[in-house]
Structure formats: C-alpha cells, structure tokens
Amino acid sequence: MHLNKRTLIYLIILLCFVPAVYSENQSQYPLVNNNKIRNIILLIGDGMGAIQSSATRIRYFGPDGRLEFEKMPVIGLMNTHAADKLVTDSAASGTAMACGIKTNCKEIGMTPDNHSALSILEACRDIGMFTGIVVTSRITHATPAAFSTHVVSRKEEEEIAKQLVESGINVLFGGGKDYFLPSDTSGSKRDDNLDLIKTAEENGYQFIEDDTSLDTVDSKYILGLFQMKELTTFAPEPSLETLTRYAINFLNKGEKGFFLMVEGSQIDWECHDNKKEAMFRQVLLFNDAVKAALEFAVQDGNTLVIVTADHETGGMIIKDGELDGSKINISWASGDHSNAPIPVYSFGPGAIKFTGMYDNTELAKKMAESLGIQDFPKIIQ
Numbered sequence: 001m002h003l004n005k006r007t008l009i010y011l012i013i014l015l016c017f018v019p020a021v022y023s024e025n026q027s028q029y030p031l032v033n034n035n036k037i038r039n040i041i042l043l044i045g046d047g048m049g050a051i052q053s054s055a056t057r058i059r060y061f062g063p064d065g066r067l068e069f070e071k072m073p074v075i076g077l078m079n080t081h082a083a084d085k086l087v088t089d090s091a092a093s094g095t096a097m098a099c100g101i102k103t104n105c106k107e108i109g110m111t112p113d114n115h116s117a118l119s120i121l122e123a124c125r126d127i128g129m130f131t132g133i134v135v136t137s138r139i140t141h142a143t144p145a146a147f148s149t150h151v152v153s154r155k156e157e158e159e160i161a162k163q164l165v166e167s168g169i170n171v172l173f174g175g176g177k178d179y180f181l182p183s184d185t186s187g188s189k190r191d192d193n194l195d196l197i198k199t200a201e202e203n204g205y206q207f208i209e210d211d212t213s214l215d216t217v218d219s220k221y222i223l224g225l226f227q228m229k230e231l232t233t234f235a236p237e238p239s240l241e242t243l244t245r246y247a248i249n250f251l252n253k254g255e256k257g258f259f260l261m262v263e264g265s266q267i268d269w270e271c272h273d274n275k276k277e278a279m280f281r282q283v284l285l286f287n288d289a290v291k292a293a294l295e296f297a298v299q300d301g302n303t304l305v306i307v308t309a310d311h312e313t314g315g316m317i318i319k320d321g322e323l324d325g326s327k328i329n330i331s332w333a334s335g336d337h338s339n340a341p342i343p344v345y346s347f348g349p350g351a352i353k354f355t356g357m358y359d360n361t362e363l364a365k366k367m368a369e370s371l372g373i374q375d376f377p378k379i380i381q
C-alpha cells in the first residue's frame with residue numbers, strides 16, 4: 001500500500017492518541033495508604049445493579065471502556081434482602097446501609113418492632129462532622145429519608161419533611177418542595193398548615209430554589225429544593241454533579257470532616273419502566289457525580305469514597321448487541337426489584353475494608369468503624 005506523506009502524518013498522530021485514550025479509560029484509581037479518614041462520600045445509584053452499569057459502559061464507552069466508578073480499586077459484593085422479604089424495597093435497604101440493621105420493607109430508620117436506629121449520617125453529625133444529602137428524587141423519598149429520619153412507613157412523607165427541617169443536616173439538596181408547603185399553598189401535599197420552609201429558616205437554614213442562589217449562601221445550613229416534585233434532571237436545573245461538587249466544597253469547611261450521601265435516584269425508576277436509554281442517561285449523570293467525588297478525594301487524600309446501590313431493579317440482562325456498543329439489546333425479567341448481589345466500589349483510606357461479600361447492614365458498620373465511631377448500630381428510642 002502506498003501512503004502519501006499527509007496520510008502518514010495523520011496515521012502517526014492517530015497512533016499516538018489511540019493508546020493514550022485507551023489506557024486512560026482503563027486506568028484505575030490507586031489503592032491509598034493508611035491516611036486518616038476525615039470524610040466519607042457515599043454515592044448510591046438506586047436500582048443500579050452490575051448489569052445496569054455494564055450496559056451503560058458498553059453503550060457510551062464500549063465493552064473495554066470504564067465508567068468512573070469501575071476504575072475504583074476495591075470491589076465488594078453486598079446482599080440486600082430485607083428482614084421480612086427476600087427482595088427488598090428502598091426503605092429497608094436504605095435503612096440497612098444507613099443504620100446497620102435489618103428491617104422490614106417500607107420502614108425508615110426503624111427496627112422491625114418500630115424502634116428508631118441511629119443512622120451513620122446522624123452519628124457523624126453527633127460527633128461534630130458536617131453532613132449532607134444530595135438526591136434527584138424528592139428529599140423525602142425512601143433513600144434520603146433512611147439516612148436522616150425515623151418513620152414506620154416511607155409513605156409518611158409529611159412527617160419525614162417535618163423531621164428533616166429539625167435534623168441539623170448541613171446540606172439538603174433535592175426535589176419535593178410540595179411536602180414543605182402549608183396545605184393552603186398551591187401544589188402543597190401537606191394536610192396541615194405547617195410552613196416547613198419557614199421552620200427551616202427559623203432553624204438556621206438558608207432556603208434556595210435555583211442554581212444561581214447557590215452563590216448567595218451565607219449559612220451553615222442549606223435547604224435546596226429545586227422542584228415541587230422530583231428533579232427533572234434536565235437544565236437549567238442544577239445537575240447531580242453540580243450539586244455534589246457544591247455540597248463537597250461547602251461541607252469541607254467543617255472542622256471535623258464530613259459525611260455526604262449522594263443518590264442517583266432515578267436509575268431505579270427507569271428500570272421499573274424498563275426504559276433502557278433513559279436508564280443509561282441516569283447512570284451517566286450519576287457517574288458524573290461520582291467523578292466529582294473522586295476528583296475531590298484524590299486531591300484531599302483523607303476522603304473515603306464508596307459507590308454502590310440499594311438493590312437491582314428489573315432483572316436486567318444484556319442479550320446481544322454490537323461490539324462497539326452502538327446497539328445493545330436488553331431483556332428485563334420484571335418491572336420490579338430483584339435479589340441480585342450488588343457491587344460496592346471503594347477508593348481512599350480504609351477502602352480495603354469494603355472488599356469481600358457481606359450483608360448490606362455491614363456497609364453502615366464498616367463506615368462507622370472506619371471513622372472510629374463506637375456503639376453502632378445504636379437504638380435511640
């Protein structure tokens with residue numbers, strides 16, 4: 001084959017870049033030494049089993065690419081069954097990961113016999129660490145609620161909102177303003193006349209509703225409710241990544257470190273609907289938030305980052321497709337959750353503790369141990 005000079009130059013340039021891009025995509029975050037753990041960032045992809053992330057990787061980066069969390073150095077596997085059911089809901093699994101206890105489906109931060117159990121986030125708050133929750137669902141939804149409140153049923157969102165404004169959690173970002181407005185306000189989902197935004201402000205929270213207000217925050221506590229219901233996950237609304245970056249910078253001002261829980265809430269919803277393209281997009285948005293957390297953790301050196309899910313949704317498998325990911329055929333076993341074991345990806349000091357196979361209640365216990373928090377799990381009422 002005859003190559004003219006110009007083609008040859010193109011070819012050389014191409015060959016220089018291809019291996020670089022390839023190895024970049026494959027590269028792992030390194031195993032970190034025994035630095036002291038100051039901060040924990042826990043990122044939960046609701047309903048995101050191993051296949052949800054594999055399929056998203058193939059779709060956007062090809063089978064040899066990597067999502068950001070797939071580059072994390074330590075991987076464990078977690079079982080997710082509830083106290084009363086083989087297949088969990090988000091309330092029981094959220095409670096397990098937050099409080100270190102097995103409970104029944106629908107229960108939030110409570111034992112099966114209705115005693116409140118302290119969450120890891122609350123334990124961190126109680127020792128003076130800054131704390132935050134960032135989600136794309138209503139802030140009163142099951143996963144965020146499990147880390148911050150205690151109710152017998154996840155459906156008690158009015159009560160969850162009430163507990164949230166008394167929680168002393170520094171950053172609360174998500175949707176669900178409708179549960180914070182008094183019943184006579186248009187769009188309110190409350191049956192009573194409580195104005196919880198006013199209560200939050202009385203308790204020291206600065207209330208914001210849009211991206212631009214983030215610059216005006218001048219308080220130790222922020223309540224950011226960006227929609228009446230769940231987030232749209234489309235601009236101009238701030239993205240999960242933007243909110244995660246903001247929360248990290250804000251919480252890092254605390255003197256004793258911080259605990260942040262971030263949830264890509266809507267991966268689960270797209271799986272319930274068996275909508276693969278919408279699900280890929282939600283995993284990618286979640287992956288962007290993971291990237292923000294890892295960027296901070298690499299620089300900081302004292303931050304443990306954990307990425308996992310509460311359960312798998314849809315019983316998803318990859319049936320076939322094109323090798324380059326341009327086409328991918330998915331089959332769903334159901335429109336519900338499954339019992340598939342869930343990967344736990346970790347990076348940072350103490351990450352190695354999260355290897356192996358364990359129950360989802362161990363996640364909370366391992367985080368407490370990592371921070372030197374004694375007496376956990378703990379029944380508080």
Ligand SMILES: [Zn+2]
Nearest residue numbers: 046047090310
């Ligand atoms: Zn869930």
